Every structure is written in structure tokens, then in C-alpha cells.
Amino acid sequence: MKLQNDLLLRAAKGQQVERIPVWMMRQAGRILPEYRKVREQAGSFIKLATTPEMAAEVTIQPVDILGVDAAIIFSDILVVPEAMGLPYEMIESKGPIFPETIKSKADLDKLSKGNPVDHLVYVLDALDIVKKELNGRVPLIGFAGAPFTIFCYMVEGHGSKTFSRAKKMMYSEPELAHALLQRITDATMAYLKAQIVHGADIVQIFDSWAGILSPEQYREFSLPYIAQICDAIDEAPITVFAKGAFFAREEIGKTACNVVGLDWNMDIAESRKLIPNKTLQGNLDPCVLYAPTSEVERHTKAMLTAFGKQNYIANLGHGVYPDTDPDKVKCFIETVKAF
Numbered sequence: 001m002k003l004q005n006d007l008l009l010r011a012a013k014g015q016q017v018e019r020i021p022v023w024m025m026r027q028a029g030r031i032l033p034e035y036r037k038v039r040e041q042a043g044s045f046i047k048l049a050t051t052p053e054m055a056a057e058v059t060i061q062p063v064d065i066l067g068v069d070a071a072i073i074f075s076d077i078l079v080v081p082e083a084m085g086l087p088y089e090m091i092e093s094k095g096p097i098f099p100e101t102i103k104s105k106a107d108l109d110k111l112s113k114g115n116p117v118d119h120l121v122y123v124l125d126a127l128d129i130v131k132k133e134l135n136g137r138v139p140l141i142g143f144a145g146a147p148f149t150i151f152c153y154m155v156e157g158h159g160s161k162t163f164s165r166a167k168k169m170m171y172s173e174p175e176l177a178h179a180l181l182q183r184i185t186d187a188t189m190a191y192l193k194a195q196i197v198h199g200a201d202i203v204q205i206f207d208s209w210a211g212i213l214s215p216e217q218y219r220e221f222s223l224p225y226i227a228q229i230c231d232a233i234d235e236a237p238i239t240v241f242a243k244g245a246f247f248a249r250e251e252i253g254k255t256a257c258n259v260v261g262l263d264w265n266m267d268i269a270e271s272r273k274l275i276p277n278k279t280l281q282g283n284l285d286p287c288v289l290y291a292p293t294s295e296v297e298r299h300t301k302a303m304l305t306a307f308g309k310q311n312y313i314a315n316l317g318h319g320v321y322p323d324t325d326p327d328k329v330k331c332f333i334e335t336v337k338a339f
Contacts, residue, residue, distance in 0.1 A: 026319030052125035077145030083119035085112035131199030142200030146207035148222035211244015264317030
């Protein structure tokens with residue numbers, strides 16, 4: 001099916017665009033009253049994410065309501081460990097909790113040996129529904145967590161400022177850490193390929209906890225696994241967003257990815273110098289959207305001017321915060337479109 005709006009895909013592939021495409025991380029979510037209504041009906045986040053019709057509905061909402069140039073499938077990065085045999089719970093106001101964690105080789109051996117994609121049919125069904133209902137209006141983005149970020153949750157068991165248990169394993173049992181990272185990488189490659197078969201036009205890898213590693217550790221425990229995924233996926237463009245890994249931008253740019261996502265701490269001109277031949281995505285501080293409308297407009301225009309019109313996808317430097325006024329979000333999107 002030919003896309004009516006393929007700006008995002010053309011920008012991702014480094015082709016000429018008439019205007020800058022725009023979407024936002026966490027655009028399908030709590031900023032929208034329409035999302036909150038569906039979430040209430042579902043009763044829990046996990047029920048919403050695992051019910052294809054509901055997940056599809058909230059995926060499409062931002063396209064209809066905010067006018068973004070892409071839909072991103074509503075799901076969670078933690079469906080991968082769940083599919084590998086390590087289930088999680090989502091605790092209100094606390095976030096994800098893994099009752100069991102990986103502490104030893106015996107724990108690793110207990111993980112499911114089957115194809116993790118068999119356990120993720122609900123995501124693929126949601127992709128099928130979204131693809132049909134979008135009817136070619138805009139591209140559909142699929143995603144997964146980077147192996148290192150997933151590793152953090154599987155070893156630590158919950159979110160953390162330091163992920164000291166996860167890092168402890170890297171320092172004290174590097175072989176076990178690498179074995180788990182490889183298992184996650186294999187599962188992630190299979191999952192992203194399945195998403196593409198079911199309609200994802202482009203996929204993004206989220207390395208949310210990249211910034212807790214030293215450059216040396218990042219080169220050993222994250223980058224090689226991201227590079228493996230980028231090498232394996234040639235059916236669709238791929239974006240790598242490694243939050244906090246300002247020190248790894250150049251090396252991420254040398255992987256087989258098409259787009260490098262930047263957070264708001266990464267200088268735009270410097271990033272262009274370090275990654276001259278790739279499309280960049282980002283990187284407005286989500287807190288800018290708390291400012292008066294005139295300020296949102298000013299900051300957005302300054303960002304767009306710095307990035308330039310080509311080889312660029314406008315976005316925030318992280319997910320939009322849940323208490324953001326949807327009108328400020330619309331101001332951001334409309335400012336990009338009018339630029």
C-alpha cells in the first residue's frame with residue numbers, strides 16, 4: 001500500500017523532503033484524555049497493551065488528534081523479557097517490577113527456549129489492525145528495547161537510578177552478562193523482523209539506560225548488540241536512540257542504522273559533525289512544553305534552524321511527560337509543520 005504521507009520514511013532514508021516530519025516518543029499516552037478513557041476501560045496498563053483492539057485504538061489517537069506524521073505501536077519494551085519467560089507486573093506510580101530476576105547461569109537456563117515471537121502475537125495483531133485502519137495515511141513505527149536496557153530490568157528487577165545489580169554482574173560475571181545479552185539480542189531481532197512483516201514501516205531501538213555506563217562499558221556491553229540488530233534488519237529503516245550516551249554518538253552513527261536519536265543534552269552542531277551521513281532525530285527538552293506557547297514556538301524554531309530541513313526528523317529528546325498540556329504539544333507539532 002502506497003503511503004499518502006511518507007515524509008518520515010524519506011527523511012529516515014536520507015531522501016529529500018518538502019518539510020520536516022514530526023512525531024513524539026510516548027505520543028500515545030496520558031497527555032490525551034482520549035487515551036485515559038481507553039486506559040480506564042482496560043483497567044490496567046498490561047491489559048491495555050495486550051488487548052490488540054485497545055492497543056490499536058490508542059496507537060491511532062495521536063495521528064487523528066495531534067496530526068503527527070507517524071503512528072508508533074502502543075506496547076512496552078518489557079514484553080520481550082516476558083516472552084523469554086520472565087514476566088513483569090506494572091505497579092501504579094512505581095513502574096515495572098519483575099518478581100523473578102536473573103542472578104545465575106541456572107536462572108538463564110530456565111528461560112524459555114522457544115521462539116519469543118510466539119508469545120507476542122497480541123503485538124503483531126495490534127500492528128495488523130493499525131495498519132488496516134491507518135489505510136496508508138502515515139507510516140507505522142515498531143520498536144524494542146536495546147539489549148542492555150532489557151538486561152538492566154531482567155537483572156535488577158525494577159527501575160533504578162544506578163542499576164548497580166546489573167552493573168555488578170557486568171564487572172563480576174561478564175560471561176554470564178554476555179550470555180544473557182546475546183539471548184536478549186536474538187529475541188529482539190526475531191521480534192523486530194516480525195513487527196516489520198506485520199506492517200511496521202520503520203523500527204526504533206530504545207536504549208533508555210545507556211547513560212549509566214562508562215564509554216568503555218558501553219562499547220563492550222551495549223554497542224555490539226545494537227550493531228548486531230542493525231546488521232540483521234534490512235527490511236526497513238532502523239533508528240537507534242541511546243539516552244545519555246553522548247559519548248557513543250559517533251560509534252552509533254557507524255552502525256548500520258539509518259537514524260540516530262538525540263536527547264536534549266546532545267549538541268546539535270556537534271552531533272552533525274560526529275554523524276555526518278545519517279539522519280538525526282530529536283531533541284527538544286520535553287520540559288519546554290511546560291512553557292508559554294510563544295516560548296514553545298521559539299525553542300522549536302531554534303531547534304529546527306539548528307538541525308536544518310533535510311536528514312532530520314523532529315521529535316523530543318525523550319518521551320513527552322504525562323502532565324503536559326495537549327495544546328502545547330499541538331503547538332510544537334504545528335510549529336514544525338509550518339517551518
